[in-house]
Amino acid sequence: MNKIAIVIPTRSYLINLAIVGAILIGAMWLITSLFAQGLVPLGSALSAITVFIALIYLRRKFTPLRWLGIGLALAMLFTLYPLFYTLYISVTNMGSGHLMAKQQAINRLESELYLPESGATYSWTAFQSADGASYVLWLIDADGTGYLARPGSPLEAVTPGTGIVGAADENNIPLTLEGYERLPLNRTVPIITQLSAIDFGEAPNTVRVSSLREAAALQPKYRYDAAQDAIIDQETGEIYRPVEGTFTSESGEELPIGYIDYIGARHFQNFLGNEGFREPLLAMLMWNITFAFCSVFFSFCVGLIVTILFENLPGKRVIRALLIIPWPIPVLISILIWRSMLNPDLGFVAPILESIFGSSPDWFSNVGWTRLAVVMVNVWLSYPYFYVITAGAIRSIPGEIYDAALVDGASGWGKFYHVTLPLLLRIMMPLLIASFTFNFNNFNVIYIFNFGLPPMPNTIVPMGYSDILISFVYRLAFVTSNVTNYGLAAAITVLLFLLVAGLVIIQLRFTKALKETA
Amino acid sequence: MKKVVSYLLVLLAGLLLLGVNTAAFAQDTQLTLWIYDDGRLEVLTELGAQFEAEYGVPVVVEVVDLSEIRNAMTLGAASGEGPDMIIIPHDNLGPFVENGAAMPIDLGDSAENYLPSAIDGFTYDGQLYGVPLAVENIGFFRNVDLVPEAPATWAEVEEIGMELLDEGSIDSVIGFPDLTYNIYPVYTSYGGYIFGRDEAGNFTPDDIGMNNEGMVAGLAWVQHLIEEGAVSANIDWEASHVQFETGRSAFIMTGPWAINRFDTAGVPYAISAFPAAEEGGEPGYPFLGVQGLVINANKENAILAQVFAVDFLATEEHYQAIFDAEPRPSAWASIFESATDPNTAGFNAAGINAQPMPSIPAMGFVWDAWVNAGSLVAQGELDPQEALDSAVEQILAQVNG
Numbered sequence: 001m002n003k004i005a006i007v008i009p010t011r012s013y014l015i016n017l018a019i020v021g022a023i024l025i026g027a028m029w030l031i032t033s034l035f036a037q038g039l040v041p042l043g044s045a046l047s048a049i050t051v052f053i054a055l056i057y058l059r060r061k062f063t064p065l066r067w068l069g070i071g072l073a074l075a076m077l078f079t080l081y082p083l084f085y086t087l088y089i090s091v092t093n094m095g096s097g098h099l100m101a102k103q104q105a106i107n108r109l110e111s112e113l114y115l116p117e118s119g120a121t122y123s124w125t126a127f128q129s130a131d132g133a134s135y136v137l138w139l140i141d142a143d144g145t146g147y148l149a150r151p152g153s154p155l156e157a158v159t160p161g162t163g164i165v166g167a168a169d170e171n172n173i174p175l176t177l178e179g180y181e182r183l184p185l186n187r188t189v190p191i192i193t194q195l196s197a198i199d200f201g202e203a204p205n206t207v208r209v210s211s212l213r214e215a216a217a218l219q220p221k222y223r224y225d226a227a228q229d230a231i232i233d234q235e236t237g238e239i240y241r242p243v244e245g246t247f248t249s250e251s252g253e254e255l256p257i258g259y260i261d262y263i264g265a266r267h268f269q270n271f272l273g274n275e276g277f278r279e280p281l282l283a284m285l286m287w288n289i290t291f292a293f294c295s296v297f298f299s300f301c302v303g304l305i306v307t308i309l310f311e312n313l314p315g316k317r318v319i320r321a322l323l324i325i326p327w328p329i330p331v332l333i334s335i336l337i338w339r340s341m342l343n344p345d346l347g348f349v350a351p352i353l354e355s356i357f358g359s360s361p362d363w364f365s366n367v368g369w370t371r372l373a374v375v376m377v378n379v380w381l382s383y384p385y386f387y388v389i390t391a392g393a394i395r396s397i398p399g400e401i402y403d404a405a406l407v408d409g410a411s412g413w414g415k416f417y418h419v420t421l422p423l424l425l426r427i428m429m430p431l432l433i434a435s436f437t438f439n440f441n442n443f444n445v446i447y448i449f450n451f452g453l454p455p456m457p458n459t460i461v462p463m464g465y466s467d468i469l470i471s472f473v474y475r476l477a478f479v480t481s482n483v484t485n486y487g488l489a490a491a492i493t494v495l496l497f498l499l500v501a502g503l504v505i506i507q508l509r510f511t512k513a514l515k516e517t518a
Numbered sequence: 519m520k521k522v523v524s525y526l527l528v529l530l531a532g533l534l535l536l537g538v539n540t541a542a543f544a545q546d547t548q549l550t551l552w553i554y555d556d557g558r559l560e561v562l563t564e565l566g567a568q569f570e571a572e573y574g575v576p577v578v579v580e581v582v583d584l585s586e587i588r589n590a591m592t593l594g595a596a597s598g599e600g601p602d603m604i605i606i607p608h609d610n611l612g613p614f615v616e617n618g619a620a621m622p623i624d625l626g627d628s629a630e631n632y633l634p635s636a637i638d639g640f641t642y643d644g645q646l647y648g649v650p651l652a653v654e655n656i657g658f659f660r661n662v663d664l665v666p667e668a669p670a671t672w673a674e675v676e677e678i679g680m681e682l683l684d685e686g687s688i689d690s691v692i693g694f695p696d697l698t699y700n701i702y703p704v705y706t707s708y709g710g711y712i713f714g715r716d717e718a719g720n721f722t723p724d725d726i727g728m729n730n731e732g733m734v735a736g737l738a739w740v741q742h743l744i745e746e747g748a749v750s751a752n753i754d755w756e757a758s759h760v761q762f763e764t765g766r767s768a769f770i771m772t773g774p775w776a777i778n779r780f781d782t783a784g785v786p787y788a789i790s791a792f793p794a795a796e797e798g799g800e801p802g803y804p805f806l807g808v809q810g811l812v813i814n815a816n817k818e819n820a821i822l823a824q825v826f827a828v829d830f831l832a833t834e835e836h837y838q839a840i841f842d843a844e845p846r847p848s849a850w851a852s853i854f855e856s857a858t859d860p861n862t863a864g865f866n867a868a869g870i871n872a873q874p875m876p877s878i879p880a881m882g883f884v885w886d887a888w889v890n891a892g893s894l895v896a897q898g899e900l901d902p903q904e905a906l907d908s909a910v911e912q913i914l915a916q917v918n919g
Binding site: 096097099100108185186187189190192193196209210211212213256257343344345346362364365366453454455457458459460461462475478484 | 547572573574575585592593595613615616617618624626689690750751752754756757760761816818819821822824825828829879886887889890893894896897899900904905908911912915916
C-alpha cells in the first residue's frame with residue numbers, strides 16, 4: 001500500500017495537478033465572492049480548508065494524509081467551523097437589526113428610494129420594441145398630460161396621433177407606437193420586475209416603475225461615501241456614521257438596517273459581571289449537576305434491581321420484553337404522556353394520591369415536586385437501557401468467582417456486595433460517565449415536561465427552577481422573544497461549552513485513574 | 519482506489535461550480551407565499567392558480583411554521599433567501615420592519631374597505647406594511663344551562679360561580695387558559711395595559727403599563743379566586759377547556775379556535791361581551807389580532823408580489839372566498855359586518871373596543887415575563903404588585919440590552 005502511494009507516475013501527477021487546480025479555481029471563486037459579500041468567517045474557513053486540500057494533494061510529504069483528506073476537510077467545515085463561528089458571534093452584536101455583513105447592509109440601504117418633493121408620479125403603460133430588447137413607457141401625469149419615456153433620453157410630452165405615436169384610446173394611452181408593441185396587462189405583469197429596474201428618462205430626472213399603477217421620479221435615498229465611511233441621506237443631507245454596527249447621525253438618529261460588528265467581551269461582561277445573572281445561574285448549575293447525577297444514579301439502580309429480580313423468574317422473556325417497552329417509544333411521546341398523567345386537574349395520578357394521602361402534590365408549579373417529577377420521568381426513560389446493559393454485563397462475570405465466594409461462606413447479599421457490584425461497576429463506569437455527560441445537556445426531558453418552569457422570582461431575565469443551562473439558553477435565544485440576540489446566546493453557549501469540556505476532562509482523568517487501578 | 523478518489527474530486531469540483539452557477543442563472547419568475555396555518559391553504563392555492571391563469575406567473579403557497587417564517591425573513595434577509603410573501607399575525611411585524619424585511623404597502627383609496635383597527639394593526643411608525651386579511655379576538659363564554667344571563671361585572675361572575683361551586687355542580691368557577699393573553703380583558707377592565715401610545719399613535723416601551731394599578735387589581739382578583747378555591751392554582755390551557763366542555767366550569771375566556779371542540783362536546787354556550795370591574799364601568803377589552811399579507815422587501819420580485827397582494831388579491835370577491843373557506847372575521851369591513859351567526863356576533867360584541875396587540879419588538883420580551891409573573895402569584899410566591907414589578911424589570915432589562 002505504502003509503496004504504491006510513494007511511487008507516483010508523472011502522468012498521474014499531472015492529472016492530479018489538473019484536478020486539484022480545477023478545484024482550487026472553483027474554491028477561489030467561491031471564496032472571493034464570499035469575501036465580497038462580507039461573509040468573512042465562512043470565507044476564511046473555506047480558505048484554510050482549500051490550502052489544506054492543496055497541500056495534501058500536491059506535496060508528496062503529505063501523501064499518507066490523502067486517504068483522510070476529504071474526511072478531515074469535512075470535519076473542519078462542520079465541526080471546527082461552527083465552533084469558531086459561535087466564538088466569533090459571541091463577541092459581536094449579531095441579533096435583530098444586526099443580521100447582515102457591512103457591505104450587505106450598505107447595498108440594502110442604497111437600494112432604498114424616495115420621492116423628492118419636486119418629483120412627479122405617473123400612471124404608466126409599457127411598450128416593447130419589436131426585437132423585444134428594449135422598453136418604452138407611456139406616462140400620464142396628474143394633469144392628464146402624456147409623456148413618452150425612453151431610458152437615457154429626457155421625457156417627451158407628446159400628443160397622441162403625432163409623430164411615431166399613434167392615436168389614443170379613451171384613457172389617453174396610444175394604441176400604437178412605431179417600432180413598438182403595446183403590452184397588455186397580462187404581459188406587463190410577468191416582466192414588472194425587469195421594468196422596475198430600468199431608469200426611464202435622463203439622469204438625474206429618471207422615472208421608475210414603483211407599482212402596477214404608478215411610476216415615479218424616485219431617487220436613491222442613501223449613498224455610501226467610502227472616503228468618510230458614512231451613509232449620506234440624499235433627501236435631508238444628514239450624515240450617518242457607523243457606531244457599533246448602526247449608522248447613526250450626530251443627533252443620535254439611527255438607520256434601521258445595521259450590520260454585524262465586533263463589540264468585544266461585552267456579552268460576557270453583561271452576563272458574568274451581573275450579580276442578578278450570576279446567582280441564579282449558580283443555582284441553576286447546581287441543579288443541572290444534581291439532575292444529571294440523580295438521573296444516572298437512579299436509572300442504574302432501577303436497571304440493576306430489575307436485572308437481579310428477574311434473573312431467575314419463570315417467563316422472564318415476556319417480562320423482559322415488557323420492561324424494555326419504554327425504550328422504543330419516542331421520548332417526546334413518553335414525556336407528554338407523563339405530563340398528562342400528572343396533570344393535577346385532569347390526570348389520573350392526582351385522584352389516586354388524594355384518596356390515599358388526602359392531598360396530591362403540584363407537579364408543575366412546586367419547585368421540589370417538579371424537580372422530582374423530571375428525574376422520575378428521566379429514570380423511566382433511561383432505566384431500560386441500563387437494564388439491558390447490566391443484564392449482559394452480569395452474565396459476563398465468571399461463575400467460578402461465585403463458587404469461590406460460596407466456599408468462603410458469603411451470603412446472598414455478600415455475593416452481591418463483594419463480587420457482583422465491584423465487577424459490574426468496573427464494566428459500567430465508562431457508560432455511567434457518558435450517560436452523565438448526556439444528561440447534563442438533556443434538553444428534551446426538561447423542556448418538554450415543563451419548559452424549565454416554575455419560574456424563579458426576581459431574576460433579570462426569565463429563568464425557571466427546573467431549567468438546566470441548555471434549556472435556559474434555548475429559551476433566552478429563541479423562545480423568550482421574537483427579538484433575537486444571537487450574540488448573547490452564543491456567549492452563553494461558549495461558557496456552556498467550556499463547562500462541559502471541563503467536565504469531560506475530569507471524567508477522562510477519572511476513567512484513566514480507574515484503568516490504572518485495575 | 520485512486521481512480522475513485524480522483525473521480526470523487528472531479529465530482530466535488532463540478533458540484534462546487536454548479537452550486538455557484540445556479541444562483542447566477544435567471545430562474546423562471548414565480549411567487550412564493552408562506553402561510554403559518556393550513557386553514558386557508560386550499561383557497562389561497564386556488565386564488566394563486568387564478569392569478570397564474572390571468573398573468574402567467576405561478577404562485578406557490580406553502581404552510582410553514584411561524585418560527586421558520588421569522589428566521590427566513592430576518593436571518594435569510596442577508597442572503598436573499600425566503601419567500602416573496604408571508605401571512606402572519608400582525609404582532610410579528612415589528613422585527614421585520616426593524617430589519618428592513620417588510621415592504622411598505624400603499625393601498626390607495628381601497629384602504630377604506632378595511633376595518634380601521636385592522637389597518638391600525640399593520641401600521642408601524644405611521645406606515646402600512648401589510649394587507650390585512652382577517653381579525654380575531656377572544657370572547658367571554660358562559661355555559662347557558664348554568665348561567666342563563668351574562669354577568670355584567672367580575673364580582674357577579676364570582677358570586678354566580680361560587681354558588682354553583684358550593685352546590686357541587688361545577689369544579690371551577692371560570693376557566694383561565696393562561697394568565698396573560700386570554701385574561702387580558704380582566705386587566706383592561708381595571709385600567710391595565712401593556713404599552714401606551716406616543717403622540718403619533720405608535721406603541722412605545724417608554725410608557726409601560728404592566729405594573730400599573732389596573733394590572734395589579736386584575737391579577738389580585740385572579741389571586742383571590744385561587745385562594746378561595748374557585749379556580750385551580752395550576753393554570754393549564756387544556757384543563758380549562760376540558761372543564762368547560764364537560765360542564766364542570768361555568769365560564770371561560772378563549773378564542774374562536776375553541777368553537778369546534780365546544781360544539782363537538784355539545785356544551786351549550788353563548789359568547790358575550792366581557793364583564794366590567796364595577797357596575798356601570800367600561801367592559802374589559804381583549805387584544806385584537808390581525809392576520810395579513812406582508813411582502814418580503816429583500817426579494818427581487820417584491821413589486822410583482824405587490825401586484826398579487828394589492829392589485830389582484832384585495833377585492834371583495836376574493837375576500838368573500840377566503841371567508842367562506844374559513845369563517846374567521848374578515849378584515850374587509852362589509853364582509854365583517856354581514857356575518858350573522860351568533861358566535862361571530864358574540865366575538866364582535868366582545869371585541870368592540872379591542873386594541874391591536876402591540877407589534878413593537880419590545881412586545882417580544884413581554885410574554886415570558888408576564889407568564890412568569892402570573893405563575894409566581896398563582897403559586898403564592900409573590901404578591902401581584904411584586905410579581906408585575908419584577909416582570910417590568912425583566913422587560914426593561916432586555917429592551918435596554
